[in-house]
Amino acid sequence: MSFRVGVIGGGQLARMMIQPAQALGLTLKVFAETEGSSAALAATQIGDYTKVEQIRQFAKTVDAITFDHEHVPLSVLEALEADGVSVQPPAKALKFAQNKLHMRVRLTELGLPMPSWAEIKTADDLEAFIAENGGIAILKTPIGGYDGKGVAVVRSAADASDWLANIEDFGGSLLAEQKVDFVRELAQLVARRPSGEIRHWPLVQTVQRDGVCSEVLVPAPNSSPADLDRAAAIAVTVATGLGVTGVLAVEMFETADGEFLINELAMRPHNSGHFSIEGSVTSQFEQHLRAVLDLPLGATDSVAAHSVMVNLLGVDDSNDFVGTYPEALKSHPNAKFHTYGKAPRQGRKMGHITVIGADSSEVLLEAKNAASVCLQG
């Protein structure tokens, strides 16, 4: 029996799939954009993922294709599927990840909770939406945004004049969403096999700083069992309703009255699930591989009562964090350090630290303190 997974994209998500692939004895091949990528150890082809012939050649060497990112053109994915390649998640699911308008339409059809939204084609559309939503809106480019890019807070159509003038560059439409007055942000991870099996991890709280994930607290503090069930049910509905396979992250706002409103989706292992490497019986990376090969999923129970993950974002062009190990490992023997083999650059996701344990405050403190030793260089 052959279990070969091909990952398009050589970033840290592909890198972190290498470990469980090797443990399980699966074959992992990475199609990277450049030499020296984070996942270079498993890279078997370097190329341009927008070129269908290059991807076709890569696909011949594996049993299933999956992704480190969501930027492979739908036309490429559809061509692979027409060839009979197992693409996981399939193009019909990824189209919702690649286009936030399509996603909102489909989630609305599924009756899922989300911010109010509208398709915007003109300045008048936008003015009307702003007026209906308290004088403010979140405006998004339907395609290509992530980590705060392609998102703007607008109070009038004038605030969006650039995007409106170039609206054809975004497919002719923008997406306006209600600016939710949330009390915190949450993420719910699930994994789904093509044949239907679904498992979910516990709901987590994500703390964002400048639009980028800074910390993840597991499980989301002060959530009742009913809350956890409700969040899981939302993600299961999304995965099933959109036909997602592999890992799906559903990012949500929690409002003051306890509503969960879907913000963004990611159809791949996600920053909010990095804790699962140490914190769960089955990590999101192992589960993703099992899911895309349509192998049975592993248990998602937590190994400890609490896990905290803190991202290591680059501070300058010289601190690669590895150089801080003599001090950081010494002062924090319980912290698990992960670095992604990237050249240092300010704000870049360079690595993360996870701490698991019985006491939520101690775990959070240790993870933050360990990160702070790394960041001080």
Added chain:
Amino acid sequence: MSFRVGVIGGGQLARMMIQPAQALGLTLKVFAETEGSSAALAATQIGDYTKVEQIRQFAKTVDAITFDHEHVPLSVLEALEADGVSVQPPAKALKFAQNKLHMRVRLTELGLPMPSWAEIKTADDLEAFIAENGGIAILKTPIGGYDGKGVAVVRSAADASDWLANIEDFGGSLLAEQKVDFVRELAQLVARRPSGEIRHWPLVQTVQRDGVCSEVLVPAPNSSPADLDRAAAIAVTVATGLGVTGVLAVEMFETADGEFLINELAMRPHNSGHFSIEGSVTSQFEQHLRAVLDLPLGATDSVAAHSVMVNLLGVDDSNDFVGTYPEALKSHPNAKFHTYGKAPRQGRKMGHITVIGADSSEVLLEAKNAASVCLQG
């Protein structure tokens, strides 16, 4: 700062070092004997580890040299050390791992508990030892034995006539040891840095079948805190007294009156420590890398109350165990499967399964049942 480890030997121990090396962002290079080794993913040189010039060339590409096995000739290691290479563990420690007679002499000097033993040069020596030890002895070749090879149970010198006739092939001496009437076998793992820091994992019970490790129970059942401390103290004395760096496994017999007698030593990650990948805050593989680079050691606390590891030994020339995943993963979602990428062969160490949890009987049962699904093919 540069943290590059070179591992001589491409077996499963080198393979399992790849994962923590990548997580920490360290560079791991493997000197393998053949293409397609278990650690092929990290292999940067293929060659013969008995050839000093080949090893010298490899050593130039890394900051520290360590090992997947203990078979590199001392002369090669001493040549590297003369070049100024950091060899961990150093030749002065490895000489005790490579020669069981030297080991017994040194452990005796350190006053450590062990079976009675004698150096055997003649049939008369052996007859005398057998007579003093109840009419039976364990006879070992001082060099080259492992997993039951190079070990014989003898009741007279005639039982050892082959080895005695060729004694010069073994360096001119054999090692006779008392056949201990043990109640069980134990192993104590420690890790030590060149600069002195030592950490130990909990004492484990190892179950052997046909001279090969079959199961490991963590912690060793029914051991008192005083027992655990005594076992740890023995291993710490060995590590310090022999100048071991990296991971050291001390295999011991427990007698009916509760004595711990040192049986064998392994100066590298060891089968009895595979549980630590899931069962400990810091696995033996991560710890070995940290130790040989003289980086601060990680916490060795257990993640769960109990861990059980069961080896997957080859059953025939066709079952690679990976092919059993559709059934094995389905029936055992809590079991963590590891396979080593080896061609199937009867009796070969092909992989292992670890289960961690709160209840020792449940954990043992799940690990054994999961293995049994794999073994049935």
